[in-house]
Amino acid sequence: MEVDSPDNQGSKRPVDDVEVSEPPKPKRIKALDPNVVNKIAAGEIIVAPMHALKELIENAVDAGSTSLEVLVKDGGLKLLQITDNGHGIDREDLPILCERFTTSKLKEFEDLSSIGTYGFRGEALASISHIAHLTVTTKTAGSSCAWRAHYGEGKLVPAKPGQNAAPKATAGRGGTQITVEDLFYNVPSRRRAFRSSSEEYAKILDVVGRYAVHCSGVAFSCRKHGDSGVSISTPSAANTVDRIRQIHGSAVANELVEFESSDEKLGFRASGLTTNANYHVKKTTILLFINHRAVESTTVKRAIEQTYATFLPKGGHPFIYLDLEIEAHRVDVNVHPTKREVNFLNEDEIIEMVCSEIRTKLSQVDSSRTFLTQSLLPGVQTIETIQHDQTAKSPAGKAATTPKTPATAKRPYENNLIRTDSKVRKITSMLAPSPSQPHPDPNTPSRNPPSILDDGLQYETTDRQPLKIALTSIKALRSAVRSSMHNTLTEMFATHTYVGLVDERRRLAAIQSGVKLYLVDYGLACNEFFYQVGLTDFGNFGVIRLDPPPKLIDLLNIAAETEQQEYTNNNGEGAEDVFSRAPEVVSQSLIERREMLNEYFSIQISEDGDLLTIPLLLKGYTPSLAKLPRFLLRLGPYVDWSGEEECFRTFLRELAAFYTPEQLPVPPSESVGIDEEPKESNEEVEDPFIITRRTQMVRMLEYTVFPALRTRLVATSRMLRGVVEVADLKGLYRVFERC
Structure with missing residues (x-):
C-alpha cells in the first residue's frame, strides 16, 4: 500500500493524475414505428x-x-x-x-x-x-x-x-x-x-x-x-316501454313512471322513464344517454340514488332510463378515448332539476295508480293503460282519460315479413257440428248452442263460488314451474300461429312463430300445459258428468287385466296375484278419500263406488275416455298420499297424463294408382271410433288446445326436446341471395 509522505500532505494532485469519467450521453429521441x-x-x-x-x-x-x-x-x-x-x-x-x-x-x-x-x-x-x-x-x-x-x-x-x-x-x-x-x-x-x-x-x-x-x-x-x-x-315499431319489457322484464316495465324536464337558459331537455316506489333491486340500473350517446356518470348515478333514498327501503335501488339532450356547444364529447364520459356546462344545476322532477313524480304515486286491461273483443290484441287519478275527476265523477293515438307501423322488409295472421278466423270454426255427432233436441232450450268446438256437448253454469286456495304446497309447486321457465320458448308459444297436424302417431304439429317454422311434440306440450292448469285452477275444476255412472271397481278391473296382459307378454307369468288384488285395494283407497277428491279435483265417487264425475280442465277439449281405467288404477301406486305437496304434485301429473292426447294409429292408405282399380276384398277397414276420434282431434288441436297454449302456457326447459326448428325465412333469403 502506498502512503503519502509528510512533505506531500495537503498538496493538490496534478491534473494528469486524476481519472476523469465521461458524463453519460442522453438517449436520442426516435419516432415510434x-x-x-x-x-x-x-x-x-x-x-x-x-x-x-x-x-x-x-x-x-x-x-x-x-x-x-x-x-x-x-x-x-x-x-x-x-x-x-x-x-x-x-x-x-x-x-x-x-x-x-x-x-x-x-x-x-x-x-x-x-x-x-x-x-x-x-x-x-x-x-x-x-x-x-x-x-x-x-x-x-x-x-x-x-x-x-x-x-x-x-x-x-x-x-x-x-x-x-x-x-x-x-x-x-x-x-x-x-x-x-x-x-x-x-x-x-x-x-x-x-x-x-x-x-x-x-x-x-x-x-x-x-x-x-x-x-x-x-x-x-x-x-x-x-x-x-x-x-x-x-322490433322496430316497439315503443320505449315495450323495449324495456323485452330486455329488462315485465317487473320493470309495469312500474315505470314517465318524466320530463327542460330549461332554455341551461340549454337542456331531459326525458325518460323511471320505476316507482313499488319496485326496487339490490343494484341501480341506469341507462344514461347524453345527446343520444350511451355514457356513464358517477355524479348522475349518485344524485339519483340519493333521490330514491327517501322512497325505497334500505338497500333498495331503482331502474332509470334518462335521455338528456344538451346544446352541442355546451358539451365536450372528446374527453375519453372510448367516448364513455362527456363533460357539459352547468352539470350540477341540470342534475338537480332532473332529480327534482323525479322526486315530484314519485310523490304522486300514492294518488295515481296504473291498471292494465285487455279487450275481450275477438281478434283485438291491444292493451290499454288507464290512469285513475283521485285528485283529477271529471264533472260526472269519472276518471279523466286521454286516449293515445297508435303509432304508424313501418313496413317490414321482405325477409322479416310474417305471412300469416293469427287473428284471421277460419270459416270451419263457424260451422255446425258434424252429422256424425249427436244433435241436441230442438225442442229443448239450451243456454250455449253447440259449435264445432264442443262436438255437441252441453255446458251448464253452476252457482258454485270459486275457492281461494292459499295452500303453501300449491304455491311451492307454482313457484317451481316459474323457476324452470324458458323465456324464449314461452315467447314462441305466446306468439305462434297454428299451421296444422303433421303426425297423429308421433303427436307432431307444425306451428309458426315470427318468420320461423317449428315442429312441436304436442303430447309433451299438452302434458306440461294440463299440469299447469291443474295448479292454477286447483280446487276450481269443472266437471264432466258420466251418465250412467260406471262402477269404479269395473273400470279398475279393466285396467288391471290390460296391465297383467302387458306384463305377461313382456316378463312372463308370476304376478297374477298382484294384479288381482290391485283393483280392490285402489278402489277402497279412492272411496275413503272421496271427500278430498271431490273438493280439490272434482272427482265425485258415491259411497257405493259409482264414478259420478271427472274433472274438466279445458272447455272444448274432451280427453280420451279409453284412458280413464288406467288413470284410475295409477292413482294407487303412483300417487304419494303420505305428504301434501308430493300428493298434489303426483296426482296432477297423473291427471295431466290422462288429459294428454293419445297416439292414434296411422290411417290406412286410400290412394289408388291411375290404372288400378280399388280393391274390394281384404281391404283394411279402420275402426269407426278411431275415425271419429281423429276428426275430433284435428278440430280440438286447432281451435282449443293450441289457442290455450298461446295464452296460458309457461314453457319450461324440459320442453326444449319437443321443439325442432324446420325453416327460417331469413335463412331462406340468404340461400336465394347466394344463387
Whole structure:
C-alpha cells in the first residue's frame, strides 16, 4: 500500500493524475414505428369486445339503419359481426375506410363544438383492423352489387395470399356487414386478460340492450353463433316501454313512471322513464344517454340514488332510463378515448332539476295508480293503460282519460315479413257440428248452442263460488314451474300461429312463430300445459258428468287385466296375484278419500263406488275416455298420499297424463294408382271410433288446445326436446341471395 509522505500532505494532485469519467450521453429521441403507434391507439379505444361493438353500433345507426343484427362467438373474441340495412359505403371510399382519422362527419376542429353524430374521429375501424381480421361487405342503393373488402393494419389486404387486395364484387343486400374475427390475436397479453366468454357476452348484451331501448325505430337482435334463438330481439315499431319489457322484464316495465324536464337558459331537455316506489333491486340500473350517446356518470348515478333514498327501503335501488339532450356547444364529447364520459356546462344545476322532477313524480304515486286491461273483443290484441287519478275527476265523477293515438307501423322488409295472421278466423270454426255427432233436441232450450268446438256437448253454469286456495304446497309447486321457465320458448308459444297436424302417431304439429317454422311434440306440450292448469285452477275444476255412472271397481278391473296382459307378454307369468288384488285395494283407497277428491279435483265417487264425475280442465277439449281405467288404477301406486305437496304434485301429473292426447294409429292408405282399380276384398277397414276420434282431434288441436297454449302456457326447459326448428325465412333469403 502506498502512503503519502509528510512533505506531500495537503498538496493538490496534478491534473494528469486524476481519472476523469465521461458524463453519460442522453438517449436520442426516435419516432415510434407506425405499427406500434397504431396498436397503442387501438388499445386505448378497443379495450374489450363490447367497446368494438359499441363503435360498430354507433356507425350503423349513423348510417340510417332501421335493423341491426349482431352475431357473437366466444364472447366476441372469435367472431363479432354486425349487419345493418343503412345506406352503405361507396366503392371509392373502401381503400381508405380503415385508415386513421378518416371520417365523413368532421372537417375542422371547430366542428367538434356542434357534433351531432355518434362517431366522428375516424378511429374505430382503424383501431379494430390493427388488432383483428376485419371484413366489410357493403352495398349502396345505387350500386348493382355489393363489395367485399378485407383489412389488416389499416389497409386493404387480400382474402388469401397471392390474391389481389382490391375489393371484390359479391352478392349482398343493401347496407353494411362488418365481421371482426380473432380480436386481439396479436396482443396475447390483452387476450389472456379476459376470464370467460360468457362474461364478455353478458357485457355485449348490456351494450346492445342499452341502444335497443334508446334507438326508437331501429330493430335490434343479438344471438350467439350456433344458437337458434336470439338473446335480444326488439322490433322496430316497439315503443320505449315495450323495449324495456323485452330486455329488462315485465317487473320493470309495469312500474315505470314517465318524466320530463327542460330549461332554455341551461340549454337542456331531459326525458325518460323511471320505476316507482313499488319496485326496487339490490343494484341501480341506469341507462344514461347524453345527446343520444350511451355514457356513464358517477355524479348522475349518485344524485339519483340519493333521490330514491327517501322512497325505497334500505338497500333498495331503482331502474332509470334518462335521455338528456344538451346544446352541442355546451358539451365536450372528446374527453375519453372510448367516448364513455362527456363533460357539459352547468352539470350540477341540470342534475338537480332532473332529480327534482323525479322526486315530484314519485310523490304522486300514492294518488295515481296504473291498471292494465285487455279487450275481450275477438281478434283485438291491444292493451290499454288507464290512469285513475283521485285528485283529477271529471264533472260526472269519472276518471279523466286521454286516449293515445297508435303509432304508424313501418313496413317490414321482405325477409322479416310474417305471412300469416293469427287473428284471421277460419270459416270451419263457424260451422255446425258434424252429422256424425249427436244433435241436441230442438225442442229443448239450451243456454250455449253447440259449435264445432264442443262436438255437441252441453255446458251448464253452476252457482258454485270459486275457492281461494292459499295452500303453501300449491304455491311451492307454482313457484317451481316459474323457476324452470324458458323465456324464449314461452315467447314462441305466446306468439305462434297454428299451421296444422303433421303426425297423429308421433303427436307432431307444425306451428309458426315470427318468420320461423317449428315442429312441436304436442303430447309433451299438452302434458306440461294440463299440469299447469291443474295448479292454477286447483280446487276450481269443472266437471264432466258420466251418465250412467260406471262402477269404479269395473273400470279398475279393466285396467288391471290390460296391465297383467302387458306384463305377461313382456316378463312372463308370476304376478297374477298382484294384479288381482290391485283393483280392490285402489278402489277402497279412492272411496275413503272421496271427500278430498271431490273438493280439490272434482272427482265425485258415491259411497257405493259409482264414478259420478271427472274433472274438466279445458272447455272444448274432451280427453280420451279409453284412458280413464288406467288413470284410475295409477292413482294407487303412483300417487304419494303420505305428504301434501308430493300428493298434489303426483296426482296432477297423473291427471295431466290422462288429459294428454293419445297416439292414434296411422290411417290406412286410400290412394289408388291411375290404372288400378280399388280393391274390394281384404281391404283394411279402420275402426269407426278411431275415425271419429281423429276428426275430433284435428278440430280440438286447432281451435282449443293450441289457442290455450298461446295464452296460458309457461314453457319450461324440459320442453326444449319437443321443439325442432324446420325453416327460417331469413335463412331462406340468404340461400336465394347466394344463387
